[in-house]
Structures are given as C-alpha cells and as structure tokens.
Amino acid sequence: MPTVVNSLAAATRAERQVPVALGDRSYDVLIGPDLLDEVGRQVAAKAPKAKCVVVTDSNVAKLHLATLETSLKAEGRLAGSIVVPAGEASKSFAQLEPLCGQLLELGLERGDFIVAFGGGVIGDLAGFAAGIVRRGVRFIQVPTSLLAQVDSSVGGKTGINTKHGKNLIGVFHQPTLVMADTATLKTLPERQMRAGYAEVAKYGLLGDADFFAWLEANHQAVFGFDSEALTKAIETSVKAKAEIVRRDELEQGERALLNLGHTFGHAFEAWTGYGDRLLHGEAIAIGMCLAFRLSEQLGHAPKGSADRVAAHFKAVGLPTEIAEIPGDKPNIENLLKLMSQDKKVQHGALVLVLARGVGEAFLTRDVQSDALKTFLAGEMRAG
Helix, strand or coil: CCCCCCHHHHCCCCCEEEEECCHHHCEEEEEECCHHHHHHHHHHHHCCCCCEEEEEEHHHHHHHHHHHHHHHHHCCCEEEEEEECCCHHHCCHHHHHHHHHHHHHCCCCCCCEEEEEECHHHHHHHHHHHHHHHHCCEEEEEECCHHHHHHHCCCCECCEEECCEEEEECCECCCCEEEEEHHHHHHCCHHHHHHHHHHHHHHHHHHCHHHHHHHHHHHHHHHCCCHHHHHHHHHHHHHHHHHHHHHCCCCCCHHHHHHCCHHHHHHHHHHHCCCCCCCHHHHHHHHHHHHHHHHHHCCCCCCCHHHHHHHHHHHHCCCCCHHHCCCCCCCHHHHHHHHCCCCCCECCECCEEEECCCCCEEEECCCCHHHHHHHHHHHHHHC
8 A cells, every 4th residue: 555645645655544534523544654753753743842741650660761862852732741651551541630730840832742551551640631631632642552543542432430430530632643653562562562462453353354354364564663554554443433433522422332342341340440450451452352242142143253253362462351460350249230331321221232243343232231241151161
C-alpha cells in the first residue's frame, strides 16, 4: 500500500498517516519509526506558543523520556515531566488527584498540551486529566505499546478504574494528534507485546476476516519486527477503529463492537485486581475466546470458529481459557456481578458482543442470565 504524503506527513518520518475524521475534532495518526524526535516540531507547528507537560510511567521514563524531552526542548516547548508508577493500578482516583495537582503547579493552561507518553494506562489517565483540568486542555498521544498504538490511543476514550469495574469513570476527549513510534515497540517486554496483539487480532475477528487470515499467516513477521508486516498490522487496526469512531464517536451503537471479548475480559481484570497477574490483552484474549464459544453454543457461529480463534491465540502465546488465569478463580456469581457493571448495560440488561463467524461481530441483548450462568459454569469446569 503506498504511503500517503501531504504537508504533515512530509515533515515527519511517518511511514503511514491515518486520518480520524470528526469534523472540527479531526486529527491524524502518524505511524513510523523514530517519531519521538519529531514531537517538538509537531507541537510547534500546531501551536507556536504552547507549552507541553509530559505524563509518562516509570518504565517508559527510563527508556525513552530523555529522547522526547530533547525533542520538546529543542523547540522550547517543555514545561516539565511527570512520572507515575507503571501498571494498571495507576488508573485510579488515588493517582488522578495528585496528577491534576502537578499539572496545575507546572502552570498548564488551556492552550497548552499534555503529552500522554506510554501505554494504554498512561493514555487513559493523562487523557482523562486533560479532559478535566481547567475544564479541558489539549493533549497528544505518543503511545509506546502495541496495545496503545492500535487501539487505546485512538478514539478519545479516557478514564480510570474503580473496584466496581474497568474504565467506569472517564470522559470522551479526543487528542489533537497521535504519534505512534514503532521503534519504541522493540523495548517492549515480550509479554506486553503479546497482550497488545490481542487487540490487533480483535479487528480481524469483529469485522475483517481477510485481515484475521493475514494475521494467521504473518504473525511471526509481526512479532519479528518485520517493518512491512508490523506497519501493516498497526495501520489496518487504526484504520478500522478510525472508521468506526467516525460513524459512532460516543458509542451509541456500532462502536460497542470494539468491545468484543471485553465484557468477560474486564470482569476478569477487576477480579484479579488490575495487576500483573492478568494483563488487559490477556484478559481480552480469553474474553474473545469465550465470546466465540458462546456464539457457537447459541447457534450464531459455525462450528469450528471458536477453535480457530483459540488456535491462533495459542500460536502467539496468549491464554484462551479461564483456567489459565493464575491464582484463585472467580466464582460465577461474583463474575456476573462484575459483568453487570459493563458500560454497555442498558436498563439493567447485559449487552454482549457475539459473532456469526470470524469477521462478523454483532450486539445482542438476548442472552438470558440463566444461559450465561450455565455457559460460565461449563467454562469453569473445563479448567
């Protein structure tokens, strides 16, 4: 696929540029290696007088913060950097409050930028802070994990977790720009890379059977950091999400399809305490396998669909069953209670994303609680 070239892309090292078309809130997603060096120039081009505060985590700071700060300092844009603890636990009220205080202490104004520099946790936390500090400031996503580059950095969803569930407190707040530096993925732990890949596969499973087949044939090249394969996987995922977000920015309908596997997966994350015991992508991989198995049991998907999905996840080293979650397993009642906190619940009815086959997801409110309980009991016994 030829590289899209225009004035913005030509001024960067971006190999691909994907527009997210949202009227006056539109922005571009730039994809390519060594884009950290370009962040300062992009900020200067968009807002000549704006300052930037970088928000990152302790892991990313050690590896890449100096490079990003150098880029911003070269344009006179850096007002300071804030480093929060790495891990899902930072998506919390306990971390949000001091973060907002630090942003104000650094003199962040409405015309300035927060630079969310890290994985999905940082993007969600810093993006939420951007949405509420001074009733809304601009922010730029500079995602450093595969999960963030293909999914969470695009679309404007921000938020934090609570004991009641994942991402239940937050706002829609679109970034001004997304810069996905593929070179940062080479420093990502292998487990994190696999977890992020679950979100790549999701786009094939929910609406693009050809892309899923391509992943089955080319996942080794993606994990081997083959430039063409990795860029194609990221670009295809971002394009799919950008198009869905364009049609349904505030998740009134179609955008909920992006939650394939998430109703189950978010409940598993809440159960395990949002820590390293179960990463987001691992939980979603299990959740997608459950969604396909349930779809088969209910007669929606052809026999063999769930086995195909599970086989691919096993091939890349992702879990596919509840039994693979380390430690104590959730009891069914608690799991159902956590699932009932899902953001798609309407009038008390659980809305599930199921599938008619690979590449054809759909929303349903027709799964009765007794049927879901029986299904989960079977999944627990299978372990």
